Amino acid sequence: MANPLPDPLALGRPPSGCVIYPLVVTCTWVCGHKKWSNRNGCAFRCSAMLSTRGNMGDSAMQDPLLPVGGEQHVSPMRRKATASLRAFRESMQDLTPKKMLLLVLMFGCGTGVVAWVYNSFFEAVVHLAWEIAPEKLVAPALTHLSSNVSWFPAVSKVAWVYTVLLSTTFGFLAGLVQRLLGSPGDLPDTVRDIHEQGYISINKSPSMFLCSTFSIAAGGSLGPEAPLLALCGATCSWFGKSVLRYKGQKLRNCALLGMVACLQYASSLCC
Numbered sequence: 001m002a003n004p005l006p007d008p009l010a011l012g013r014p015p016s017g018c019v020i021y022p023l024v025v026t027c028t029w030v031c032g033h034k035k036w037s038n039r040n041g042c043a044f045r046c047s048a049m050l051s052t053r054g055n056m057g058d059s060a061m062q063d064p065l066l067p068v069g070g071e072q073h074v075s076p077m078r079r080k081a082t083a084s085l086r087a088f089r090e091s092m093q094d095l096t097p098k099k100m101l102l103l104v105l106m107f108g109c110g111t112g113v114v115a116w117v118y119n120s121f122f123e124a125v126v127h128l129a130w131e132i133a134p135e136k137l138v139a140p141a142l143t144h145l146s147s148n149v150s151w152f153p154a155v156s157k158v159a160w161v162y163t164v165l166l167s168t169t170f171g172f173l174a175g176l177v178q179r180l181l182g183s184p185g186d187l188p189d190t191v192r193d194i195h196e197q198g199y200i201s202i203n204k205s206p207s208m209f210l211c212s213t214f215s216i217a218a219g220g221s222l223g224p225e226a227p228l229l230a231l232c233g234a235t236c237s238w239f240g241k242s243v244l245r246y247k248g249q250k251l252r253n254c255a256l257l258g259m260v261a262c263l264q265y266a267s268s269l270c271c
Contacts, residue, residue: 089244095250106239107236107261110236114235118209118227118228118231126216129217130217170214171218173214174210177211177214182207183204184204184207184208185230190226190230194252198255199240199251201237202234202237208227212226229262233259234255236255237251240253
């Protein structure tokens with residue numbers, strides 16, 4: 001049966017495996033929540049580690065791989081992983097052309113994964129809301145009511161109500177996310193963060209991920225390019241700040257590399 005409902009956001013079938021994306025969003029929210037962050041916004045400092053800061057050595061606070069108890073409670077495998085992380089961090093402090101190429105490759109692969117997850121998630125939401133639900137649920141229900149209830153109008157006369165209700169629902173969800181997780185900001189905020197503090201905070205990423213998805217699903221005319229810039233830039237900023245411990249211009253370059261890689265991904269989607 002043909003779908004009588006309007007289809008303003010018709011998209012192709014999203015990739016398989018979309019059930020993992022709500023889990024990704026939940027994990028991102030947990031990592032970005034203030035309860036699990038210190039004042040500098042590091043997403044892998046839990047409150048137990050912060051409460052015992054005075055009783056821990058500097059070495060235990062330098063690496064997120066170490067447990068609260070310090071190095072004496074570290075398993076051999078984790079100790080080896082921590083030593084490898086420290087060695088890699090120290091080797092990346094002096095950026096030669098080869099190391100810079102390695103950094104570009106890592107950021108390119110990382111932002112590619114982030115962009116693919118984000119793009120696949122919002123396409124899955126749009127596909128579910130504007131294609132599957134109207135065809136499988138709403139249209140059969142309206143047809144049944146129109147056929148069996150004498151006073152119920154024809155499907156073609158009430159199909160527009162679904163568009164209004166769905167757009168209003170997604171708009172409400174976008175506002176609710178901002179109420180709970182905070183404002184995600186916009187493109188000028190992202191540019192200002194780059195100029196003023198030299199990086200993009202990852203704490204805004206959960207709100208940006210969900211708000212932009214709901215806005216696009218509601219039929220907004222804006223695309224995913226600006227949210228992708230913020231998400232990829234924040235991911236590379238977090239890696240440069242928390243893993244590589246970069247500061248100043250090095251940290252700013254990490255954010256810019258993530259944004260450039262995102263633009264390349266966005267241009268490939270348009271082609």
